[in-house]
Amino acid sequence: xxxxxxxxxxxxxxxxxxxxxxxxxxxxxxxxxxxxxxxxxxxxxxxxxxxxxxxxxxxxxxxxxxxxxxxxxxxxxxxxxxxxxxxxxxxxxxxxxxxxxxxxxxx
Amino acid sequence: xxxxxxxxxxxxxxxxxxxxxxxxxxxxxxxxxxxxxxxxxxxxxxxxxxxxxxxxxxxxxxxxxxxxxxxxxxxxxxxxxxxxxxxxxxxxxxxxxxxxxxxxxxxxxxxxxxxxxxxxxxxxxxxxxxxxxxxxxxxxxxxxxxxxxxxxxxxxxxxxxxxxxxxxxxxxxxxxxxxxxxxxxxxxxxxxxxxxxxxxxxxxxxxxxxxxxxxxxxxxxxxxxxxxxxxxxxxxxxxxxxxxxxxxxxxxxxxxxxxxxxxxxxxxxxxxxxxxxxxxxxxxxxxxxxxxxxxxxxxxxxxxxxxxxxxxxxxxxxxxxxxxxxxxxxxxxxxxxxxxxxxxxxxxxxxxxxxxxxxxxxxxxxxxx
Numbered sequence: 001x002x003x004x005x006x007x008x009x010x011x012x013x014x015x016x017x018x019x020x021x022x023x024x025x026x027x028x029x030x031x032x033x034x035x036x037x038x039x040x041x042x043x044x045x046x047x048x049x050x051x052x053x054x055x056x057x058x059x060x061x062x063x064x065x066x067x068x069x070x071x072x073x074x075x076x077x078x079x080x081x082x083x084x085x086x087x088x089x090x091x092x093x094x095x096x097x098x099x100x101x102x103x104x105x106x107x
Numbered sequence: 108x109x110x111x112x113x114x115x116x117x118x119x120x121x122x123x124x125x126x127x128x129x130x131x132x133x134x135x136x137x138x139x140x141x142x143x144x145x146x147x148x149x150x151x152x153x154x155x156x157x158x159x160x161x162x163x164x165x166x167x168x169x170x171x172x173x174x175x176x177x178x179x180x181x182x183x184x185x186x187x188x189x190x191x192x193x194x195x196x197x198x199x200x201x202x203x204x205x206x207x208x209x210x211x212x213x214x215x216x217x218x219x220x221x222x223x224x225x226x227x228x229x230x231x232x233x234x235x236x237x238x239x240x241x242x243x244x245x246x247x248x249x250x251x252x253x254x255x256x257x258x259x260x261x262x263x264x265x266x267x268x269x270x271x272x273x274x275x276x277x278x279x280x281x282x283x284x285x286x287x288x289x290x291x292x293x294x295x296x297x298x299x300x301x302x303x304x305x306x307x308x309x310x311x312x313x314x315x316x317x318x319x320x321x322x323x324x325x326x327x328x329x330x331x332x333x334x335x336x337x338x339x340x341x342x343x344x345x346x347x348x349x350x351x352x353x354x355x356x357x358x359x360x361x362x363x364x365x366x367x368x369x370x371x372x373x374x375x376x377x378x379x380x381x382x383x384x385x386x387x388x389x390x391x392x393x394x395x396x397x398x399x400x401x402x403x404x405x406x407x408x409x410x411x412x413x414x415x416x417x418x419x420x421x422x423x424x425x426x427x428x429x430x431x432x433x434x435x436x437x438x439x440x441x442x443x444x445x446x447x448x449x450x451x452x453x454x455x456x457x458x459x460x461x462x463x464x465x466x467x468x469x470x471x472x473x474x475x476x
Contacts, residue, residue, distance in 0.1 A: 008466040012458075014448070016474045021455040027475055028453045030166040036452040037473070048431075053448055058435040059472055060353060066470040068445045072461065077393045077441055083293035087469070094467040102465075 008070060008098040009091065013037030016054045016062060067091065070098035138196040141187055146203075149180050177207035181219040188226065201227050202240050209252055210243040215305035216251075224255045232262055241271035247304070248279030250311075270335035274347070277327035281357045284321035287312050321357060328359030332366045341373045348376065352383025356391040378421030382429055385413035389436060398441045411436060445470075 015024050015037045024039050040051030049059045057064075060079060067076040067090055076090050136144065152175035163169040181204045188200040204223035231237065237259055244252040253276070260272040290297055290312055301309045336344075344367060351360040364387065367380035388410035392403040414436055418429045438446055448460040460468070 009469075010463050010466050011469045011471065012460070012463070014470065014472045015453075016472055021451065021453065024453040030164075030169070032166070036458055038448060038450045038452060038458055040450070053450060054472065056446065056448070057439060057472070058431050062472055062474045064472040066445065066468075068460075068468045068470060070465050070467055072444050072464050074439065074441055074443055074445050076398060077439075079390070081296075083289060083296045085293045085295055091467060091469065098465070098467055 004091070004095070007095050008102065009095055011035045014040055014053050014057075016040050016049050016051050016059060018042050018051050067094065069094045070101065138187065138191040138194050142184075142196050142199055145180065145183055145187065145200075148183075149175070149177070152180075177204075177211055178217065178219060181208060181223070185219060185222060188223075192230065197226075198231055198234060198236060201231070202236065205240045205255075206243045209240070209249075210246055214303070215307060216249075220249070221251045224251050228255060228258055232258065233264060235265050235268060237263060238265070238268045238271040241268075241275040245275040245278035245282065248276075248283055249308070253279070266335065266338060270331065270339055273327055273331045273335060277324050277331055277359055278350075278355075280320050280324035280327065281355060281359060283312070283315070284317045284324060284357070287315045287317040287320060291317070321359075324357065325359040325362075328357075328363055332363055336363065336366060337370070341376050344371065344373075344376045345379055348379040348383040352379075352386040355387055356394055361387060374421065375424045378417060378424045381413050381417040381421060382425060382432060385410045385417060385436070386432065388413065389440065393441055403441075407440065 013033070013035060015027070017024075017027075018040055019027065021039055024037065028037065038053055040049075040053045042050050043052030043055045048055065063078075063080065065076075065078040065082065065087065066074055067078075067087070069075050075094060078087065156172060156175050159172050160169055163172065184200040184204050188197040188204075191197050201223045204219060205227060208217055208220040208223070227237070227240075241256060241259070244256060248256075256272045256276050256279070260269055260276065263269055263272070290300065290309060297309055297313075339347075348364065348367065351364055361384065364380045364384045368377055368384065371377055371380065388406045392398060392406035392410065395403045395406075397403065414429070414433050417425060418433055422429060437443070445460065448458075450458055452458040460470070
């Protein structure tokens with residue numbers, strides 16, 4: 001992921017280990033992650049991942065990546081290792097779309 | 108100070124064990140006891156590693172920890188098998204090595220795995236116990252495992268063992284085809300996997316023709332369907348449905364699931380096969396190079412039909428599972444507006460997915476695991 005600093009793009013994490021805020025902070029600092037991640041508090045009950053967000057998104061495994069466009073639509077979904085190149089290309093494509101639309105309707 | 112304390116404690120313990128052993132008359136451990144002792148040693152090393160990892164304060168500290176790979180325990184199991192080659196413990200020890208080194212395959216050609224598989228082929232090719240070792244080999248079908256499975260399929264007299272060997276070959280080859288395609292497309296994946304599984308193995312894979320590998324995988328899936336599926340136990344079929352529904356996207360797996368849905372007697376298996384078909388087709392749609400294209404749309408429509416059918420006809424045996432899958436398909440599929448997430452981040456600050464509207468968002472579900 002190169003040159004996305006001034007582009008309409010954001011990387012957001014969801015940590016699914018059900019850590020509390022301070023535990024997650026510790027891990028994020030240790031792994032030197034520069035982006036924001038949701039904490040995923042326990043959502044109780046049955047099978048699957050125990051967190052509330054993971055439940056809502058029916059998480060099947062990690063890593064799972066969703067690429068969402070500037071209108072909020074899910075455009076790609078990757079389960080497992082999918083290769084940086086594939087992901088970079090998809091991001092580039094959607095960023096271009098976002099920039100094009102921003103030109104048409106300037107805010 | 109903690110570490111010093113622990114060091115002294117270990118020393119004291121080992122002294123007292125030594126003293127106890129000196130007192131009584133020496134009674135050598137039986138082969139079975141030695142095998143149990145090895146299992147315990149491995150288990151304890153795993154537990155100790157997990158604990159040390161959790162206690163680590165920095166990433167560097169974590170990096171210093173050595174993971175107790177099964178490979179480092181393999182020589183002891185192999186030696187035990189060799190000392191008691193005629194006894195029943197030899198088979199257990201060899202199966203341990205074969206199973207653990209196949210499911211956590213070490214880098215490159217592993218002489219311990221090769222050795223274990225060779226001895227199994229030489230001394231235990233007729234054994235009924237071989238069915239339990241086959242599934243672990245499908246994870247990454249290395250050359251020695253492939254040779255082993257082909258021979259077991261051809262020469263082991265037990266139908267359930269043949270079935271597992273056939274299935275492992277089908278799944279292993281299907282996984283290999285996916286891997287070959289992935290490596291051919293992604294240059295950066297090559298160096299990553301060269302580090303993880305060995306440069307030679309990556310080069311071997313790059314020489315393969317993925318279409319050919321997949322065709323052979325399909326052949327084994329067909330053989331499984333024609334010859335073995337009807338005799339497999341419902342419990343095994345259920346776990347097979349789960350696996351195929353969670354990981355596979357290929358035509359061979361689709362054939363197995365369609366056959367189970369149409370011909371299997373147990374309604375529970377039928378229901379799971381139906382649900383797994385829906386999941387397999389949805390994943391296929393998402394993984395196509397153009398996930399918004401025609402082929403993807405077809406697969407997604409089929410997937411939705413199988414889900415409806417699962418919910419309508421098998422709701423009683425599937426329950427919650429189907430409702431969750433239906434939700435995934437309707438609200439979390441490519442083309443749908445992402446549901447909002449409201450929560451907090453690692454600093455305890457409020458964080459909302461919908462605040463990022465206007466930007467492209469890569470949402471990464473990660474765990475430390």
